[in-house]
Amino acid sequence: MSQTIQRAATVLELVSIRPRTQSEVAEVLGVHRSTALRILGTLGESGLVRRRPDGTYGVGYRLTWFASLASEQFELRDLARPRIAELGAECGHTVHLAVLEDDRIVYADKIDQPGTVRMYSQIGQPVRLHTSGVAKAILAHVDAEVLERMLDGYAFERFTSTTLTSRGDFDDDLAAVRQRGWASDDGEFEDFINCVAMPVRGPDSKVIAAVSITALRAQAELDELEGLLPRLAQVCEGISKSIGWRP
Amino acid sequence: MSQTIQRAATVLELVSIRPRTQSEVAEVLGVHRSTALRILGTLGESGLVRRRPDGTYGVGYRLTWFASLASEQFELRDLARPRIAELGAECGHTVHLAVLEDDRIVYADKIDQPGTVRMYSQIGQPVRLHTSGVAKAILAHVDAEVLERMLDGYAFERFTSTTLTSRGDFDDDLAAVRQRGWASDDGEFEDFINCVAMPVRGPDSKVIAAVSITALRAQAELDELEGLLPRLAQVCEGISKSIGWRP
DNA sequence: AGTATGTGTTGCAGTATGCGCAACAGTGGT
DNA sequence: ACCACTGTTGCGCATACTGCAACACATACT
Known part of the structure; x- marks a missing residue:
């Protein structure tokens, strides 16, 4: 990796x-x-950053241009977006789309709700594998050797009292996810946030992404989110079909 | 400059x-x-690039996220956008917004027209100072020391028979631009393209940007574009006022 | 089945690049 | 006047970056 x-x-x-x-930049x-x-x-010089009239440095026009040029490269996200937007509008909770990229899982899209707390998740950043619902929804279905590669050297760090902190417990949880078809985050990273998640399949039926519904515990306990599972299943199936999956 | x-x-x-x-990347x-x-x-690793399932490398989600986060940093462009979009819709030609950034001028926005040839200009990239209308519309009004800095070592390269190729001729042209209030590109970079441009002023009345109407000569000769100057003046004044300029 | 092409990985030696530093001038705010 | 911050610059040096070669693997074509 290049430090520059x-x-x-x-x-x-x-x-x-x-x-x-x-x-600030030097300090950070x-x-x-x-x-x-x-x-x-x-x-x-590359146009990715520009000096603003007040002397601070902000984003350059070229970066937004690149994003605009590249907008058609996100087929899965583009196909998913209207469905997860609708789901978000219906349930009033934050909805995430995460995708499997080689040996990691990253947030690809997010539907925030006006008036709610912004979730920690940032698009493009890797998902925490042992605590997030979307990660478990994906990892429960990947090939064993992919799972090994992804968990090789992985630190099952404890964040809350419900965090899974051993590979054994994690595997048991993945088995349960496989069996019931959905994953959850039961306050495992932040004890005031929970979610449910389900997988999205590609044309070859392999799981390539997941969608989650996330809420503050104060707004919706886990069992209330579980009540949304039929609708979530519908959305995930719709996305899967739109990218070529056939049951 | 860092080559990395x-x-x-x-x-x-x-x-x-x-x-x-x-x-391809290695070759380029x-x-x-x-x-x-x-x-x-x-x-x-930084999320700016991702490997696609077909093995090629495309843009990462994170780059689009940065562009999205930064979208509110482009106040001038955001204020200008509806006005130049309307101008483009009315006249049916390509409209550019270019801004002065320290010692250079870059394209900040562009309204393309469906069904027409895509113009050479790329957002975020510097404008060619001696041939483009927007550059002349800005340079005609900058402080003398800024002009000296920007033209220090500048190569007045000939592209067509109408390209200005000396500092003297360029200064004369800028004087004419100052006098009549608008600039043009009379096929000076590509002999089949021409444009007219006018400046946009900031709250302190200094010229900070310009807008141009660009067309293929086959679609509109320069004198026809000159017929759009009153409307262009109106748009530039509207943009200037929206960012705080008062005549 | 064999071949060609492209991809992904890796360790290492060499060097070109990136870096820290210090000092100076300028700007803006108090 | 003072302070904090910004912008610039040249230089010595350490290291981060690079090219290289070789290997294994995957895919496409014959």
């Missing part, structure tokens, strides 16, 4: 969230001021 | 246009296959 490129990517993330001063990256300015300068 | 970051930015551009194989960058894979690997 990683730093540049971090800069892009920083300035996407909000425009930053070059001191842990580099010298002149190093930060060099990175910003090169990103500026 | 420049390479990464080139990769992002390549994969935005369309997904690429790692051999002029580097060894393993170097290309390392760059792709780091961009992949």
Whole structure:
């Protein structure tokens, strides 16, 4: 991995969230001021970053151009989007789409609800494998060797009292997910958030993605979310069919 | 300038246009296959690039997420967009918005017309200063020291028989632009394309951007585009006022 | 079945690149 | 006047990046 490129990517993330001063960038990256300015300068030359009139650095027009050019490369997300948007509108909870990419699972889309707390999840970032519903919904169905590769050296870190912290417990949970067809996050990462999730299948019936319904426990306990499973199954089947899966 | 970051930015551009194989990436960058894979690997770790099921590399979800997060950072473009979209719809020609960024001018937005030839211009990329209408509309009004900085070492390269190829001729043209209030590209970069452009002012009355109407000569000669100047002036004034300019 | 092509991986030696540093000038705010 | 921050720059140096070669694997074609 290239540390220079990683730093540049971090800069892009920083300035996407909000425009930053070059001191902030240096501080977050842990580099010298002149190093930060060099990175910003090169990103500026490339059009990915721009210096705003107030002296802070924000995202450049070129980055939005690239996103626009690339918009047709997200076939699965594009096909899923209207369905998960509708699901979100109906249930009033946050809906996530996560996809399996080689040996990791990343959030591909998210339907937020106005007036609710923004969830921790960030599109494009990897999913925490042992606590998130979407990850379990996918991992329950991947080939054994893919599962081994993904869990090789994986740290089952405890976050809450319900976090699964051993490979054995995790495997048992995956077996249960396989059996019942859906996964959950029972406050395993943050004890005030729970969700239910189900898999999405590709044309060859392999599980390639998952959709979840996530809520604050104060808004909906797990058993209430379980009541949404028939509708969630319908949405996942609709997405699967739209990308070529046939039961 | 960091060559490593420049390479990464080139990769992002390549994969935005369309997904690429790692051999293509290596070839375009002029580097060894393993170097290309390392760059792709780091961009992949950062979520900016992803390997597609067919083995090609495309844009990652995270890049689109950054663009989405940053969407509110483009105040000028956002305010201008409905106005230039309406202008484009009315006149049926391509409309550009270009902005002055420190010592360069970049395309910030573009309204294409369905059924017409796509123009060369790419959002986020610098404008060619001596041939483009938007550049002349801006340069005619910048402070003398800014103009000196921007033209220091500038090559007045000839592209067509109408290209201005000396600093003297260019200054004369800028003086004429200042006097009449609008600039043009009279087939100076590509002899089959012409345009008219006018400046956009910021709250302090300084020119910070410009808008142009561009057409194939086969569709509209320059004098026909000149007939659109009153309407273009109206649009530029509307944009200027929306960002705080008062005449 | 054999072949060709492209992909993915990896360790290592070499060097080109990226970095930190310090110092200076400028700007804006108090 | 003072302070904090920004922007610039040249230079020495350490290391991060690179090319290389070789291997295994997958796919497509014959």
